[in-house]
Amino acid sequence: MQTKKAIVNANVFDGNDMLGKKNVVFQNGKIVSLSTELPANAEIIDGKDCTLLPGLIDAHVHTSVEFLREALKFGITTELEMMGGFTKKGRESQLKDIRDIADVRSAGMGLTAPGGHPDELIPKGDGIPDFVLKEMEKMSEEQKEAFIAAHEAQRQEEESDMDVTTVEGAIDFVHKQVENGADYIKIMIEDGKVMNAPGLPMIPPDVLKAAVDEAHQLDKIVIAHILTAEAAKTAIEVGVDGLAHLFIDRPEWTPELIRAIADKGIFVTPCLVLNSSIIGRSACDIAHDERVQPKLNDDWKMTMCSCFNTFPSGKMEDNFNNVKDLYEAGVDILAGTDVSVPMPHLGGLAHGVSIHHEMQLLVRSGLSPIDALKSATSVIAKRFSLSDRGQIAEGLRADLVLVKGNPIKDISDTLSIVGIWKEGISYHN
């Protein structure tokens, strides 16, 4: 039983609107009330000159226990993994009894051709990469065992003779993910053009369509990795529910593409922070912000200060315009980052902080600050059916972030964090 707590005097953004000054009471991990009344017998937290937000969500990551911990330091209370080990089964074995981390959902493995994306990003060589070894040093024996078992299962899957480039193989693959407890299905449509790896093997569209149909039969939504307008077109044709990235180019038929996305009700998680890095920009200025710097270790600082730089001829202006047009067409925009591991060739990103950066870039694209905040809270919850979070409302999880200032006036105020609660427990550091 937790003591009853009340955050008072703060301006409340409930995931949809600014409600003005309200007192938010929570106990035992859940929000009890939202009103102007002062509750009796509650521990009072003064939110004067502050804004209270729902816990933030990152709709595109590849994560680990340590990275989930880093995300929480920046008020991200849920990460959605778009390929990785934290399916329902993975969570049960690897996250048991660990509380000081962001919550997570996962696609499990993504559907990709042998040697297809993201193979081009994985350093070749023998043995376990350094960052994995480093992470394992911090684990308990039990966690280590679960981690090794999960990776062994993944390796066996990769070596199995299931041919995912055929309709039968792709359908089998979807079933396998769902059996492993995947929360949604991820498919890859990537020819490598903007990843400096042209000619990557891909799965034919008819096979992709069979996989999407099967996932829908099994009641799972499908999210497609795309980085070009051409790939986005294929994704729409095979019937996906969401795009895991924004197309980085802007051909003359972009208006038709945007109309099709809007007409079909497809959501888009632009990950502008990633596209900015692909074009050759680092996020060093964000890494050295005094509100950010103390929370990043040297590996992440180095990563933030480097970039992918695989498509230097791309233009940020095209990306901003693509987002603006999608937004004006009424497409649901979700905040995501595609952050994974701290390595210079995957630079410009870090867990947690990059969602704040993404909201800044969404505002630069033309989203109102309130819609940028919605894109990192209620809109993600709605599109991923996370009905217990993403808003501040009675009965929902007490995932809360208290920030100094008013992000409606200056979106970068979301970085001025003074309090973080996940399921009612304070993690402010």
Ligand SMILES: [Zn+2]
């Ligand atoms: Zn990704």
